[in-house]
Amino acid sequence: MATELEYDRSLYGIEHDAGPFEVTESQIQAFSRGIAETNPIYTDAAAAKSQGFQDIVAPPTFCTIMVHRVSLPDIGLKFGGKPVTGGMHAGQRVQARAPITAGDHLTASSHLKEVYPKTGRTGTMVFIVWETTFRNQDGTVVADVQESFIRRG
Amino acid sequence: MLYFEDVELGDEIGPLETEATDDGVLAFCQVWNNRTPNRFTDQAIAEEANLPGPIVPGIMSMGMMARLLTDWAGAEALKDLDVVFRQPVPHHKPITIAATVTDTRQEDGENVVECDILMTGAEGERYVGGKAIIALPSKP
Amino acid sequence: MYLDMHSHSVSSDDSRATVEQYLKWIQVLRKRGHVVDGIVLTEHRKFDYDKDYAALANQYDVVVLKGSELDTRYGHVLVYGVTEPLTKDIDFGNVAMDTRELLKAARQHGAYAVPAHPGRFGIGLTEYIQQGEIFDDVHIVERLNGGSRKGENERAWELCDDKGYLGVGGSDAHLTSHICTCLTRFEAKISNEADLVEALLSEQFQPVWLEDTTNNPTSE
Secondary structure (H helix, E strand, O other): OHHHEEOOHHHOOOOEEEEEEEOOHHHHHHHHHHOOOOOHHHOOHHHHHHOOOOOOEOOOOHHHHOHHHOOOOOOOOEEOOEEOOOOEEEEEEEEEOOOOEOOOEEEEEEEEEEEEEEEEOOEEEEEEEEEEEEEOOOOOEEEEEEEEEEEEO | OOOHHHOOOOOEEEEEEEOOOHHHHHHHHHHHOOOOOOOOOOHHHHHHOOOOOOEOOHHHHHHHHHHHHHHHHOOOOEEEEEEEEOOOOEOOOOEEEEEEEEEEEEEOOEEEEEEEEEEEEOOOOEEEEEEEEEEEOOOO | OEEEEEEOOOOOOOOOOOHHHHHHHHHHHHHOOOOOOEEEEEEEOOOOOOOOOHHHHHHHOOEEEEEEEEEEOOEEEEEEOOOHHHHHHOOOOOOOEOHHHHHHHHHHOOOEEEEOOOOOOOOOHHHHHHOOOOOOOOOEEEEEEOOOOOOHHHHHHHHHHHHOOEEEEEOOEOOHHHOOOEEEEEOOOOOOHHHHHHHHHHOOEEEEEHHHOOOOHHHO
C-alpha cells in the first residue's frame, strides 16, 4: 500500500552528476567481447574509420556499464516500517541518441524517477527506478538509460 | 543493407543461439568494474542471494539481445531497447534470442520499426523480454 | 465471441505494448486464420477511467474493454465491470488487500472478480488453498494464462476440476506479439463491460488457446 512505503521523497528533482569519463578503445573492445559482439566497427578502429566513424564505435548498450559510476544515495526505503535493502536488477531501457566512439569523454547525470510496490511469485517487492543521461564532450546527449531495481519487502 | 520497405508486420528476426560462459561473465564484470567475486561469478554468493547458481548480469543479457538487432539492421539502427529481467539467467545453458516485428511506421521524419524481443531458455523459460525501436533507411 | 480476458498496455508499469499495437497485431492474427473479437485491458493496480479506446476499437474492428488486475493478500485478481462505487470502496493500489473483501465488494457493486493465474508458483490461489485457506466466493478462475510457466496452467486445471470452478482464458500479454495467446470463448455477444459481467454470470464460456480458434467457417 502506498502509505506503507517510506523513502526519501526529497530526492525527486535532484540530479546526481559524475564524470567526465574517457571512453577508451580497450573498454569498448572488452565490452564487445563480453557480449560476443563481432561486428568489426565495435572491435577494430580501422574498420570503424573506413565506415566514416571517428574511431572504434561503442555498441548501443555500452553506457549501461557506466551508470554505476554515478554515486547514488540510499533512498532510505522502508516498507511497513521495516528497512528494505539489497536489490536485483528488474529492468533496463537504453535510448541510443548519438554514436559513442573511443576518445569521447562522457558525463552522466542521474535522478530518481519512481518508487512503487507490487506482488509476484516471490512475494512483495518494491521497484526503484533511476534515469541517467549521458552527454559527450560537445554536450550532445548520447544516451538515456533507465534502470529499475527490485527490493524484496 | 536492410531497407524499411523490406520489413513487414509479423517478420521474425533471428533466432540467435548463444550461451553465457563463466569466463565471459567474469570478463564482463571486469569491464563493468563490478567487484568480483559476486552473485554473477560465485556459487556461494549466488546461493546466499537465493539463486540456484551464478547468474548473467542483466546488462550483459541486454547487450547480447542488442547484438541480434544490430546484426539484422546495422550498427546505428537501434534507437531504443527496453527490457524486463523476468527470470535469472544461468551460465552454461542454451539461450535463444529472437524478435518479432510488431509495428512499422513513420515518426518524426524517420522510418521506425518496432519489435518484441525475447531471450528464452531451452525449456521455454522467459528470461528477458522487451521491446526495441529501430530506424531504417528507405530504398533509394 | 472470443475475448482475451487478461492484457496489459503501457498503462501498466511492466508492459511495453500500446493498445493500438495490440489491435494491429490482431489483424496479423486474423490474417493467419484465427478468430479474435476483443480484448480486455486489465491494468495493474488501477482502473483507467479517463482512457477512451472507442475510436481505436472502431478503426480496427476489435472490441476493447477495460478492467483491472489487482494485487491482493492471496494473489492477483482480475476485475471486470469496474464501477465508481467499487473504486471508492476498495483501494486498488493496496497490494495487501483482503481478497475475500474484494470478491464480495465486486459483486455488491455490479462488477465481477476472478482470481488470476491460480496455478502460478508462489502467488496463485492454489498455494493458499493448499495452506488451508477457504474461498467461498470463488466460482470462476483464470484457468488458462498465456504468461504461465511450465506446470502452472496444469495446476489451474486441476484446481478447477477439484473445486468445480469455471475457467476463463487470457494472454496476460505485456508485449505486442503475446496478445490473444489465450482467449475465452463466450456464447453471448459482448459489446461493453456490463455485457461481460452478464456473460460471466451466465456461466456459458470456455478458455481456449489461440491455436484452437480458426476463421474457417466449416470447422464450427
